[in-house]
Amino acid sequence: MTTMPELYAQNVNSGALTADPAQEAVLPEFERIRAALEDAGRKGWFRKTPEPPKGLYMWGGVGRGKSMLMDMFAASLDVPNRRVHFHAFMQEIHAGIHAARQKGLEDAVAPVAAKVAEDVRLLAFDEMQITDITDAMIVGRLFQALFDAGVVIVTTSNRVPDDLYKNGLNRQLFLPFIELLKQNMVVHHLAAATDYRQDRIAGSQTYFTPINAEARARIEKIWQDLTHGQAQPHTLTVQKRALEIPAFHNGVARATFYHLCGRPLGAADYLALADAARVLVLEEIPLLSRQNFNEAKRFVTLIDALYEARVRLICSAAAAPDFLYVEGEGSFEFERTASRLQEMQSDGWGSD
The missing domain is CATH 3.40.50.300 (P-loop containing nucleotide triphosphate hydrolases)
Incomplete structure (x- = not known):
């Protein structure tokens, strides 16, 4: 043996x-x-x-x-x-x-x-x-x-x-x-000095725009590298409610913008996700405005939770952070979120 x-x-x-x-x-x-x-x-x-x-x-x-x-x-x-x-x-x-x-x-x-x-x-x-x-x-x-x-x-x-x-x-x-x-x-x-998961992302682009076939293919490659094709749907219990994560493996989660921000979720849901995941692949973030104000508010709350928990974000979006939300109520407040999105792209962010 x-x-x-x-x-x-x-x-x-x-x-x-x-x-x-x-x-x-x-x-x-x-x-x-x-x-x-x-x-x-x-x-x-x-x-x-x-x-x-x-x-x-x-x-x-x-x-x-x-x-x-x-x-x-x-x-x-x-x-x-x-x-x-x-x-x-x-x-x-x-x-x-x-x-x-x-x-x-x-x-x-x-x-x-x-x-x-x-x-x-x-x-x-x-x-x-x-x-x-x-x-x-x-x-x-x-x-x-x-x-x-x-x-x-x-x-x-x-x-x-x-x-x-x-x-x-x-x-x-x-x-x-x-x-x-x-x-x-x-x-x-296990006091290892090296974060091997971060090493697999290091040097890679993590924010992809516009949303097109190339962005999807590059995100898929990162996803496969992180999960080795072993991801499964995963359920988190939040205040006796079930929060479904479409794909999850070994601390790496994947969902669309609509799945996390297009439904009536709140801070408790995003905090539970940030607690369970160390990397989140978030796809298809649209342009934000007064037309989807509620979704934009949830997105701000989601990013705050990810940022505070130092979760690594890999995403595809309709525009660069500074141009995601340029008009309508809440655009001024979104500047902080845009700044956080920029910071979260930096190599090594989330490793401490």
Whole structure:
């Protein structure tokens, strides 16, 4: 069986990866889990022989290779495992809980957790973050049930555990979950100096005008480079509402102007998007005026949210920022948005 350090070395030697000391430093943790799972499988471990290994909570800045390492690890396993984005998993859990309640079950979490534990020995979550009060109230009992059933959890996050659900409603009720994570998972900071996602964009044009076939083709090339064709529709929960993102993969989101600004969305939606995505591909921004004033106001709010969260923006638009909104109510206020759009095009913006 090939070990994780050996797999990593093979990818470096083939040129698929560049050796990174911070990434190499976490490989023993992955290998510890992989070896324990493989050994337990041979011994019939889930019949009460040795204790399952501690999982892994790997956190660090965006673009440092966390998801890549997770993919490599999950693919290396010969035991039942599942690799899934954390938000997508929680949506499934909510659906399962709803179905259990429809059957009149008093404890709706237990059967859902039991079903997960029947199917897998390891869960690999990407981008754990808690922004919704409903998720915050469920994860403690859910994870406790999974740990009790011997399921090993490995997850990536942009946040240290103590910052999960920071400033959230009734956060004091969430704190035991943080302690549960620390007890059952090794917390490892992936302190890589290089943002590989930014490197893939570095030097590339990110604002395309006019909107034509060439702009679409160039954006598509960037999109494929960032997502490797693995994007899927994604749902964010915002104040108990569902915000659908048409395409999402590994912190990279894609939508049209109409999808995000042509519908009655607000600041909470854009803040949730900015929290989930580190790169947004936004297509077909039209000329703005009094004729589409409401859409223009939403666009201003969206850009403010992206700017404050340092999200990288790749977009196609009908005109350069200074000429997107040149007449009508709100054109003067749009000057700040135009300035931010200009700044967000600069190479390296969003990398800190």
